[in-house]
Amino acid sequence: MVPVRAACALLSLAPLLVLGVPPIWTQPEQVHLSYPGVSGAMVVTWTTFNKTESIVEYGPLGGRPFEMSTKGDTTVFVDSGEELRKMFIHRVTLTGLKPAAAYLYHCGSDEGWSDVFSFTALNDSISFSPRFALYGDLGNENPQSLARLQKETQLGMYDAILHIGDFAYDMHEDNARIGDEFMRQIQSIAAYVPYMTCPGNHEATYNFSNYRNRFSMPGQTESLWYSWNLGSAHIISLSTEVYFYLEFGLELLFKQYEWLKKDLEEANKPENRVVRPWIITMGHRPMYCSDDDQDDCTTFDSYVSGTVWSEAGMGMMGLYQVRRGRKDTKPPAPGLEDLFYRYGVDLELWAHEHTYERLWPVYGDKVYNGSKEQPYVNPKAPVHIITGSAGCRERTDKFNPNPKDWSAFRSTDYGYTRMQVVNTTHLYLEQVSDDQYGKVIDSIWVVKEKHGFSAWF
Incomplete structure (x- = not known):
């Protein structure tokens, strides 16, 4: 009976042992595009929670899928909350895109690929x-x-x-x-x-x-x-x-x-x-x-009111404004309307x-x-x-x-x-x-x- 009891004890601990193993997060998520301001270019950004390569495979719509491939960079972002959660932000810049042409793409690495998305290169x-x-x-x-x-x-x-x-x-x-x-x-x-x-x-x-x-x-x-x-x-x-x-x-x-x-x-x-x-x-x-x-x-108009105390202890209102600027800084900060x-x-x-x-x-x-x-x-x-x-x-x-x-x-x-x-x-x-x-x-x-x-x- 002793071996059986030992086995049962181990089985009862199995969920805890499994929970103690951190998951592997190599699957891309949070995929989004941005325009880098350069004709024929597009930036693909995504997140993983383990370090992987940063690759975008893409090709023209109607052509051979993923016939082109571009590598990019990864930066580590550690959130400042209590858990100090770490994430890996991937950025790949695609260049040489034909203006107004449609493309299919996915992003990730051989450790995990995103869904297939599409975009149209901006017309220049x-x-x-x-x-x-x-x-x-x-x-x-x-x-x-x-x-x-x-x-x-x-x-x-x-x-x-x-x-x-x-x-x-x-x-x-x-x-x-x-x-x-x-x-x-x-x-x-x-x-x-x-x-x-x-x-x-x-x-x-x-x-x-x-x-x-x-x-x-x-x-x-x-x-x-x-x-x-x-x-x-x-x-x-x-x-x-x-x-x-x-x-x-x-x-x-x-x-x-x-x-x-x-x-x-x-x-x-x-x-x-x-x-x-x-x-x-x-x-x-x-x-x-x-x-x-x-x-x-x-x-x-856009302002935040606050109390600024003088040496004499008198209070006055300060207006901190996008439109007219701030007068409480040295030098005074100019606003944007003019x-x-x-x-x-x-x-x-x-x-x-x-x-x-x-x-x-x-x-x-x-x-x-x-x-x-x-x-x-x-x-x-x-x-x-x-x-x-x-x-x-x-x-x-x-x-x-x-x-x-x-x-x-x-x-x-x-x-x-x-x-x-x-x-x-x-x-x-x-x-x-x-x-x-x-x-x-x-x-x-x-x-x-x-x-x-x-x-x-």
Whole structure:
């Protein structure tokens, strides 16, 4: 009987012994594309939880599958949560792609391959009319617009996605497992079209480390700010958060500002502006907004109020603003509205507020419509769109019942925005309500026969 008892004891311990063996995680997941800003190129990024090679095998649609192969690099990302979870981020840049050609691909290594995905290489023609879906504030919980966006991506409706900050809610939570799950959720979009991003306030934990490590945007700024060209548009992505999280370095605010100034100067050179006359910016926190959220919009522009104490112990309010800058820094930090106006930025895309709001052309808190009958035909100031209602656990916001004159249209429906840069003079925007089963609830044509600073006069 003793041997039998010993055997039974070992069997009872078997589950514990099995649980003690760590799993092998060599299977690729969280696959997503981004455009590196170079014609004929695409970046494929994915995650594994054990170290493997980084390989993409691909080939033209209709040709021999996987006839081409490219290797890339792997970086180790250790989340700063209690468990210090380690993941391996793989990046492979495909080059020599034929513009507008469709490709099949998979990624991974001989230790595990992803599903087969497809993408269309971006058309590098300046006459190309790219189509975008744009939104911010999309979470892992209550991602209401996600299913519609997944289907429309699979129908081939978009050439690129612009995610204007705030991901997953939040990527760092549960030792970054929420970030993993969110990246799996968007794979059905981001593995098929370039998924272009900017950081929001919900990425701030651990100095934006989950955002900086998971995404692969152009430039050498860990995806914090960059620019790229598509069709007749020059698109600039920026971090509004450098105005709010000074504990991570005041120098980032000034470094981004100087970069923006140089980028806008280059884009405004006559030989460049004539080719790509549209300048479009995307940043998370808006310059103007009219939500009644007891936060940024309660005073109608993006700010955070705080108490700054003088030596005499007297308190005063400090306004830290994307639009007008910060006066409490040394030197004072410049805002972005004057910079964008001076260089003739045509369209400014924002999120952060969990609503949709379209503004009349506005500068300096004043409306500058093209005309009373056609406000967006040759407008005399930039056009602002706020699109932060894709869906997250914080739900949608309410509006201030008495907005300023610059507020043209507002909706609290869950939804997202579509944009098409049609040609050098015409740009189309429309808002989709997911609450109303995909109904287009707002649309405008922005028509500009002239671009640049002189277009304002």
